Amino acid sequence: xxxxxxxxxxxxxxxxxQVNPDPGGYTRRNLTAFVENSLRQLQVDTIxxxxxxxxxxxxxxxxxxxxxDNLVAQxxxxxxxxxxxxxxEAIKAIEFPxxxxxxxxxxxxxxxxxxxxxxxxxxxxxxxIARVPLASGLLSGKMTPATTFxxxxxxxxxxxxxxxxxxxxxxxxDYETGLQAVEELRPLVPPGATMAxxxxxxxxxxxxxxxxxxGAKRPAQVEDNVHAADLAPxxxxxxxxxxxxxxxYIRPQVDQLW
Numbered sequence: 001x002x003x004x005x006x007x008x009x010x011x012x013x014x015x016x017x018q019v020n021p022d023p024g025g026y027t028r029r030n031l032t033a034f035v036e037n038s039l040r041q042l043q044v045d046t047i048x049x050x051x052x053x054x055x056x057x058x059x060x061x062x063x064x065x066x067x068x069d070n071l072v073a074q075x076x077x078x079x080x081x082x083x084x085x086x087x088x089e090a091i092k093a094i095e096f097p098x099x100x101x102x103x104x105x106x107x108x109x110x111x112x113x114x115x116x117x118x119x120x121x122x123x124x125x126x127x128x129i130a131r132v133p134l135a136s137g138l139l140s141g142k143m144t145p146a147t148t149f150x151x152x153x154x155x156x157x158x159x160x161x162x163x164x165x166x167x168x169x170x171x172x173x174d175y176e177t178g179l180q181a182v183e184e185l186r187p188l189v190p191p192g193a194t195m196a197x198x199x200x201x202x203x204x205x206x207x208x209x210x211x212x213x214x215g216a217k218r219p220a221q222v223e224d225n226v227h228a229a230d231l232a233p234x235x236x237x238x239x240x241x242x243x244x245x246x247x248x249y250i251r252p253q254v255d256q257l258w
Contacts, residue, residue: 026055026064035076051081051103054165057089065096072098083131085165086258087117094126103129105258106209108139108185108199108242109171109178109250112258118208127210130203134196134214135171138178141186141195145179172254181249188238193231200228202242 038047050068052059060082068080081101082093090102090113102121106113107130121128134140136155149156158169166172173181182195189198196214203212216222234242 026052026059026067028067028070031064031067032071035071039076046075047077049079049081049101050077051083051101053083054085055082057092060089060092060096062096065098069098081127081129083129085167087113090117091120094120094124099126101127101129101210103131103213105132105167105171106130106203106212107133107135107171108202108246109135109173109181110254110258111243111246111251112255114206118206122208128208130209130212132168132171133203133212134199135173135178136169138170138173138175138182139185139195139199141182141189143179143182145176167254167258172257173250174253177249177253181245184245184249185242188234188241190231190234193228194224196224197228197231198234200225201231201234202239204229205234205239 035047035050038050039045052064055064065080068077071077072080079100081099081103082089083103084090084093085105087104090104093099093102102117104113104117106128110132113128118128137143151157154163154169157163158166159175160166161169170178185198186195189195193201200212200214203209214225216225
């Protein structure tokens, strides 16, 4: 018999407007309808956390967030936040006191937030959710120059941003350059761990981060990812070497773009 576990269960969802990317889509009618539809589909009374998914920066205004404040007052949501592409958007979002979380791309190949956003998030007590923590699989250590992707995989068609922000694909890093950096990282993987686990444990080294949200296609991948939390903290020498690898291979490509 499996041990039963009694832990809090939280409902979180992201809200993306299927309209033209302008603040006109973030109306009281649209936001309220999305929340109420989600409540019905999830069969819950309250959504614990809802995040606006990569809205245009023009939507970061008092009107938008006052609507969400009203939904909090009605008890339909407990907290709200935003999912962003760029640090400038994250900084703008936390000007509004109701914003409780920022979901952003943060991983070994995206280290600029440590310098330019984490101090402000810490000061304002805003949670950080690390999106794309394995850089679209590059940081799993399983890809090679011979790896191929299906035509409908964004790692095949969006490397230059043909369909959406190219930062969502390999974190904006050139594939071949990313592979070179991965080879430099490989000797730093702790004994008995996978590179994916090390990459996730690296993220968890930063107290500003609330959680990381790696994707998975199979139960085994979920289990592998979860075990990252069991790893001992990475040594200062490993952390320093990771910074050096980022500075050498990755920083020139991505640091100022997002």
